Amino acid sequence: MSDTAFTGLILLAGALFAVGCFGVLARRAILVQLLSLEIALSGPALAFIVAGARHGQAAGQGMFVLILVLAAAEVALGLALYLRLRRRSDVTDSDTLRELRH
Amino acid sequence: MSGNFAIWAASLAFLSALVAVTRASVAHVLIWLLAMLLSLAACFFALGASFAGAAQVLIYAGAILAVFVFVVMTVDASPPAQETERARLGKAWIAPALVAVLLLAPLAGLTADPTTPQGRAVPATELGALLFGPWALAVEIASGLLLAALMGARHLGRRGRPEGRR
Numbered sequence: 001m002s003d004t005a006f007t008g009l010i011l012l013a014g015a016l017f018a019v020g021c022f023g024v025l026a027r028r029a030i031l032v033q034l035l036s037l038e039i040a041l042s043g044p045a046l047a048f049i050v051a052g053a054r055h056g057q058a059a060g061q062g063m064f065v066l067i068l069v070l071a072a073a074e075v076a077l078g079l080a081l082y083l084r085l086r087r088r089s090d091v092t093d094s095d096t097l098r099e100l101r102h
Numbered sequence: 103m104s105g106n107f108a109i110w111a112a113s114l115a116f117l118s119a120l121v122a123v124t125r126a127s128v129a130h131v132l133i134w135l136l137a138m139l140l141s142l143a144a145c146f147f148a149l150g151a152s153f154a155g156a157a158q159v160l161i162y163a164g165a166i167l168a169v170f171v172f173v174v175m176t177v178d179a180s181p182p183a184q185e186t187e188r189a190r191l192g193k194a195w196i197a198p199a200l201v202a203v204l205l206l207a208p209l210a211g212l213t214a215d216p217t218t219p220q221g222r223a224v225p226a227t228e229l230g231a232l233l234f235g236p237w238a239l240a241v242e243i244a245s246g247l248l249l250a251a252l253m254g255a256r257h258l259g260r261r262g263r264p265e266g267r268r
Contacts, residue, residue: 001149001221003214005105009145012112014209016119018202023123025198028190031128031177035135035170038162039119042142045154046112053149054221058228062237064154065229068161069244073251075166079173080258087261092177 001054009050017043028093030085034078041071104148111145126188128174132167139163150223 001009020040024033045067052060085091089099115138122134139162146155233241 001105006214008109018205019119022198022202049151056222058232061154061229076251076255080255084258
């Protein structure tokens with residue numbers, strides 16, 4: 001991999017994370033925010049894979065596997081919480097969450 | 103050179119992500135996210151990380167998105183709801199976009215170190231030797247995390263017992 005390709009890929013990884021962050025901040029639907037978190041997590045995943053490929057080390061893919069586990073756990077808990085909120089008080093966007101305060 | 107293809111696939115992933123976060127309907131967001139994950143998998147394959155690419159397709163695009171599909175089926179996708187979503191996004195996108203661009207600022211002066219040896223494809227056997235050798239503790243902790251998430255999801259998802267009788 002050439003130096004320019006490496007720089008470009010790392011920049012794209014950062015851009016993916018920024019897009020995910022934008023989604024979490026700008027959107028109000030909880031489901032879309034969860035999906036944006038997935039986008040944000042895939043940015044670091046790409047960075048790890050690119051760095052692992054450049055240095056020829058397996059640690060990059062190892063970190064990718066750990067990120068995958070993290071994403072799966074986050075989705076499982078996030079969706080369970082979302083469904084619970086829906087069932088309890090029909091909340092679908094994060095602005096109305098403040099009404100849940102006691 | 104596979105580096106060019108990797109850049110092309112990653113750019114495609116970036117554009118799909120950009121489209122995904124700006125769609126009003128959750129179903130459209132999901133489809134664009136699928137496009138993003140698959141082009142990212144293509145990028146991983148081009149970089150020689152075949153195990154990561156396969157895991158991306160099977161677990162991310164296959165399992166995680168399938169779970170999302172089940173939940174999206176319960177969401178209100180009527181035209182009025184989409185209009186609200188669109189109006190809400192049209193109002194408040196500047197500040198988040200600014201924050202997102204500022205996040206990229208540390209990457210501004212990024213240059214690759216030319217003394218690094220040129221990369222090579224990492225076979226899955228090396229990954230296995232790493233994960234079940236020196237990183238065994240990390241894998242155990244990850245399995246603990248998955249177990250905790252499983253129990254948490256089970257706990258949050260249970261129904262039947264009325265509220266207040268706990």
